[in-house]
Amino acid sequence: MDKSLIRNFSIVAHIDHGKSTLADRILEQTKAVALRDMENQILDNMDLERERGITIKAHAVTLIYTAKDGKDYVFNLIDTPGHVDFNYEVSRSLAACEGAVLVVDASQGIEAQTLANTYLAVDAGLDILPVLNKIDLPSADPERVYREIEDIIGIPAEDAPQISAKTGVNIEEVMERIVTDIPAPSGDDDAPLQALIFDSFYDSYKGVIVYVRIKEGTVRPGDTIRMMAVGSEFSVVETGFLRATSLEPAEALYAGEVGYITASIKDVRQTQVGDTVTLANNPAAEPLAGYRKVQPMVFCGIYPADGAHYTDLRDALEKLQLNDASLTFEAETSIALGFGFRCGFLGLLHMEIIQERLEREYNLDLVTTAPSVIYQITVANGEEIMIDNPTNYPDPGTIVGAKEPITDAHIYAPSEFVGNIMELCQERRGVFKNMDYLDTDRVDIHYELPLNEIIYDFFDALKSRTRGYASFDYELVGYHDSKLVKLDIMIAGEIVDALSFIIHSDNAYPRARKMVEKLKENIPRQLFEIAIQACIGGKIIARETVKAVRKDVLAKCYGGDITRKKKLLEKQKEGKKRMRQIGSVEVPQEAFMSVLKLDE
Amino acid sequence: MPGIYIHAPFCDGKCPYCDFYSLPVSKERMDRYTDKITEQLLRYGERNLSAPTVYFGGGTPSLLGARRLDKILDAITKSFSLEDGAEITLEANPRTVDKAFFSAIHKSGFNRVSIGLQSGDEQELVLLQRRHTVQSAAEAVRNARAGGFENLSVDLMLALPGQTKETLGRSIDFAAGLDPQHVSAYILKIEGRTPFAARYRPENLPDEELSRELYLFMAEKLENLGYSQYEISNFAKKGYEGRHNLLYWHCEEYLGFGPSSHSFYEGRRFFYPADLKMFLDGTSLVSDGTGGEFEEYAMLALRLTEGLGRAVCAKRYAKGTELFDAVLENTKKCPSGLLRADSEHISLTKEGFAVSNAVIGTLLSSF
Numbered sequence: 001m002d003k004s005l006i007r008n009f010s011i012v013a014h015i016d017h018g019k020s021t022l023a024d025r026i027l028e029q030t031k032a033v034a035l036r037d038m039e040n041q042i043l044d045n046m047d048l049e050r051e052r053g054i055t056i057k058a059h060a061v062t063l064i065y066t067a068k069d070g071k072d073y074v075f076n077l078i079d080t081p082g083h084v085d086f087n088y089e090v091s092r093s094l095a096a097c098e099g100a101v102l103v104v105d106a107s108q109g110i111e112a113q114t115l116a117n118t119y120l121a122v123d124a125g126l127d128i129l130p131v132l133n134k135i136d137l138p139s140a141d142p143e144r145v146y147r148e149i150e151d152i153i154g155i156p157a158e159d160a161p162q163i164s165a166k167t168g169v170n171i172e173e174v175m176e177r178i179v180t181d182i183p184a185p186s187g188d189d190d191a192p193l194q195a196l197i198f199d200s201f202y203d204s205y206k207g208v209i210v211y212v213r214i215k216e217g218t219v220r221p222g223d224t225i226r227m228m229a230v231g232s233e234f235s236v237v238e239t240g241f242l243r244a245t246s247l248e249p250a251e252a253l254y255a256g257e258v259g260y261i262t263a264s265i266k267d268v269r270q271t272q273v274g275d276t277v278t279l280a281n282n283p284a285a286e287p288l289a290g291y292r293k294v295q296p297m298v299f300c301g302i303y304p305a306d307g308a309h310y311t312d313l314r315d316a317l318e319k320l321q322l323n324d325a326s327l328t329f330e331a332e333t334s335i336a337l338g339f340g341f342r343c344g345f346l347g348l349l350h351m352e353i354i355q356e357r358l359e360r361e362y363n364l365d366l367v368t369t370a371p372s373v374i375y376q377i378t379v380a381n382g383e384e385i386m387i388d389n390p391t392n393y394p395d396p397g398t399i400v401g402a403k404e405p406i407t408d409a410h411i412y413a414p415s416e417f418v419g420n421i422m423e424l425c426q427e428r429r430g431v432f433k434n435m436d437y438l439d440t441d442r443v444d445i446h447y448e449l450p451l452n453e454i455i456y457d458f459f460d461a462l463k464s465r466t467r468g469y470a471s472f473d474y475e476l477v478g479y480h481d482s483k484l485v486k487l488d489i490m491i492a493g494e495i496v497d498a499l500s501f502i503i504h505s506d507n508a509y510p511r512a513r514k515m516v517e518k519l520k521e522n523i524p525r526q527l528f529e530i531a532i533q534a535c536i537g538g539k540i541i542a543r544e545t546v547k548a549v550r551k552d553v554l555a556k557c558y559g560g561d562i563t564r565k566k567k568l569l570e571k572q573k574e575g576k577k578r579m580r581q582i583g584s585v586e587v588p589q590e591a592f593m594s595v596l597k598l599d600e
Numbered sequence: 601m602p603g604i605y606i607h608a609p610f611c612d613g614k615c616p617y618c619d620f621y622s623l624p625v626s627k628e629r630m631d632r633y634t635d636k637i638t639e640q641l642l643r644y645g646e647r648n649l650s651a652p653t654v655y656f657g658g659g660t661p662s663l664l665g666a667r668r669l670d671k672i673l674d675a676i677t678k679s680f681s682l683e684d685g686a687e688i689t690l691e692a693n694p695r696t697v698d699k700a701f702f703s704a705i706h707k708s709g710f711n712r713v714s715i716g717l718q719s720g721d722e723q724e725l726v727l728l729q730r731r732h733t734v735q736s737a738a739e740a741v742r743n744a745r746a747g748g749f750e751n752l753s754v755d756l757m758l759a760l761p762g763q764t765k766e767t768l769g770r771s772i773d774f775a776a777g778l779d780p781q782h783v784s785a786y787i788l789k790i791e792g793r794t795p796f797a798a799r800y801r802p803e804n805l806p807d808e809e810l811s812r813e814l815y816l817f818m819a820e821k822l823e824n825l826g827y828s829q830y831e832i833s834n835f836a837k838k839g840y841e842g843r844h845n846l847l848y849w850h851c852e853e854y855l856g857f858g859p860s861s862h863s864f865y866e867g868r869r870f871f872y873p874a875d876l877k878m879f880l881d882g883t884s885l886v887s888d889g890t891g892g893e894f895e896e897y898a899m900l901a902l903r904l905t906e907g908l909g910r911a912v913c914a915k916r917y918a919k920g921t922e923l924f925d926a927v928l929e930n931t932k933k934c935p936s937g938l939l940r941a942d943s944e945h946i947s948l949t950k951e952g953f954a955v956s957n958a959v960i961g962t963l964l965s966s967f
Contacts, residue, residue, distance in 0.1 A: 526958070527934055527935050527938065527955060527958050527959065527962065528935050549955050549958050550808050550809055550812045550954070550955065551808045551809075551811045551812035551815065551954050551955065552954075552955050552956065552957040552958055553787070553789055553957070554786075554787055554789070554832060554833070554956065554957070556786075556789070557848060557849075557900075557903075558620070558657070559605055559607060559655075559657050559856065559860075559861060559862060560605055560847075560848050560854050560856060560861075560862040560863070560864060561860075561862040561871070562848065562862075562869075562896070562900065563862075563888065565899065565900075566896065566899070568957060568961075569895070569899055569960070569961065569964065572957070572961035572965070573961075573964075573965065573967075576961075576965050584933070
């Protein structure tokens with residue numbers, strides 16, 4: 001295999017700038033897929049992805065391009081997730097490449113993720129090929145945009161191809177520039193094997209299909225490979241290339257190539273993104289740089305609405321995890337909600353996607369508790385505990401310090417919205433760092449924001465205060481001291497564990513009020529008065545009362561017709577089925593859901 | 601031994617709070633109705649059933665007139681052997697009854713009359729659009745006595761718009777002053793598609809606290825006047841409890857005839873649809889499932905002051921004792937003052953009756 005004819009590249013862009021459409025066109029141009037088989041954006045092959053117009057899983061495809069010089073080039077296009085939640089996956093996909101095609105919308109210009117992903121590509125040492133897309137739109141302003149690229153990113157862009165991926169204008173120029181501007185890979189076929197895992201996929205017949213970029217060495221069926229970070233060993237069954245709609249077995253994979261390995265691996269957690277694959281009998285001295293164990297950032301509880309479906313939920317989570325090593329979950333119980341799971345996600349989008357998949361693909365009716373983050377609590381003996389669940393909150397008397405995760409956030413928007421944005425960030429306990437002008441009327445506002453303030457509805461609030469124009473990017477930067485408290489809810493004097501919250505003391509009172517009011521609305525009156533109280537460390541800060549029933553309306557029993565009476569009794573019993581007993585009080589499922597549900 | 605219930609769906613006006621099935625009076629309709637009902641009753645003849653009670657309700661059964669009532673009652677006595685001293689009741693509206701009428705139906709065999717007074721307050725009667733006055737109501741009762749009836753029952757209504765303890769007290773005094781044997785007192789319930797539903801909003805009606813007060817006041821006052829409370833809404837001098845209605849609350853059998861009449865017989869509940877035309881065309885009965893199982897029995901029994909008894913449960917049901925115990929266990933969930941409970945009996949107090957849905961719901965929640 002002539003390595004000089006290989007081009008390994010990725011396409012990076014802000015959401016909706018045309019990354020996937022360009023990928024489609026490239027597939028078309030290389031006749032990888034017959035036009036009539038083309039369903040738009042074939043690489044985004046999950047329904048959900050197509051619906052939201054986003055790529056969730058990284059995918060890769062090997063294409064053959066016959067260039068103007070008459071030679072056949074091997075293009076390995078590695079498609080990357082665009083969302084900030086999946087930064088690590090993006091960085092590993094980029095590490096598999098030599099170059100990146102940077103797609104910028106010629107009317108919108110540089111936006112949050114354009115920068116984020118470009119910096120990732122630059123950090124990975126890739127050669128960047130800028131491309132201006134959507135040139136067909138009347139608002140396209142290539143002059144302005146290529147200057148932005150030069151000023152902000154610092155790469156020459158004057159002769160960037162100007163294309164329209166949608167209409168197919170100038171796609172060939174991009175392909176030619178990939179040949180000329182993106183370097184070929186290097187690598188020694190005889191060196192000890194170092195293959196970078198950048199993705200994996202569980203198939204029920206072959207087991208895990210591992211997507212690799214061979215940096216050094218060679219791998220073939222029959223070899224015993226070792227995953228250097230995980231430590232496990234497997235016997236290779238098949239190696240080959242990833243074509244657009246199928247796998248193409250090959251007798252070996254060589255340095256510089258992108259392809260797949262199967263080895264009857266049952267568990268996708270054995271094939272971690274970023275890990276190095278080497279040969280057991282001739283291992284590499286060092287793994288490839290950049291491997292990081294996946295860390296969940298955002299947590300929530302997921303419970304089946306009907307306890308009878310607990311095992312269905314567990315099975316569904318296990319199946320999802322087969323193809324998503326970054327999803328974590330462990331069993332937990334709550335008095336309020338029964339048996340369920342505490343789940344960890346890379347971010348809010350990841351969480352939403354998993355929930356939607358559970359509901360849609362597995363037909364589950366779920367109760368989700370509000371998202372939380374990991375807090376760091378220091379107790380009297382100096383020990384630092386990481387708390388991801390309010391029930392593990394230590395006795396307040398023993399707490400000497402508390403920290404919460406903080407992010408560095410950049411918000412990009414037209415300058416007319418600066419006031420609104422700053423107001424929003426102040427509301428969310430943000431600390432202003434600085435503000436840069438991207439051009440005459442767009443700004444980059446830099447704030448430090450606590451992670452728990454942005455994981456729920458910050459993005460929605462930002463969008464609504466900026467009429468949809470703002471975009472937003474954040475990165476966890478560490479833990480800062482914080483005045484945290486644990487808010488408990490008591491019903492008829494008993495603390496209800498599922499409703500406890502760890503929260504910044506500034507937000508405690510408004511949250512407490514909202515919760516007791518919602519509960520009052522949703523707990524039906526009973527034969528005695530019910531006190532609903534919110535408290536911090538035993539001190540009550542908000543209270544509502546559900547009054548006792550004093551007179552109910554009698555259903556008539558005239559002429560021997562007892563149907564109304566019977567119906568009433570039936571209705572009462574149905575209602576009681578959905579009740580949870582909290583001490584002497586019957587609390588319906590709806591009451592918990594109303595307080596804990598994410599979309600109130 | 602089923603009680604017999606006849607539903608006569610004829611009224612000469614529609615009270616604005618009523619959602620029972622009824623039609624305007626028409627000779628032709630009432631004739632056809634009488635013929636049809638008679639025909640159905642006579643078919644039972646060959647079954648040789650005996651009946652402990654007969655009850656004519658509706659609508660306003662008195663509007664059928666003495667002649668038709670006689671014909672129907674005659675068919676009943678021919679088809680069922682009525683027990684000695686069987687209670688035979690007719691409901692009457694004060695408007696259209698005179699001494700002659702009462703004499704005639706007394707001769708036919710009726711031995712109890714229930715008269716809808718509703719209120720002793722003139723303004724309240726206007727509001728209820730009863731089309732009779734306090735005086736005409738008193739006269740109707742006198743006429744009934746004069747016509748030979750010794751066993752009389754009157755109806756009162758509670759929680760009317762604007763009602764106070766004073767006006768209610770006066771209504772009760774008025775009713776008791778007529779010396780009936782039995783008083784029924786029902787709380788006004790605003791039903792979906794009635795004029796009252798459109799006319800009155802919650803703020804125009806006595807609130808929960810006042811309704812409760814009125815109910816407890818009424819129960820106590822009637823007790824003081826010699827009427828013992830034996831059911832949530834029913835009071836009687838000793839020995840004069842409404843025997844037909846007790847069949848309902850004791851979960852015993854009854855057969856209903858006429859549109860919208862209900863039956864409970866041989867473990868099954870069924871009814872005629874609320875449609876005269878369908879009834880006249882000979883439509884068949886509609887099944888309403890099975891009845892008489894413990895939960896239903898207990899639900900009805902707990903409406904009575906005598907309540908639920910272990911001995912009776914054991915006699916009626918194979919696992920009667922265990923079932924009773926389960927209800928007894930649930931009494932712990934109720935605050936004190938609403939129940940009387942010991943190892944043999946469970947019953948609701950007056951205060952319990954005021955929140956009977958909630959209490960009975962709690963007692964039967966585990967079934």
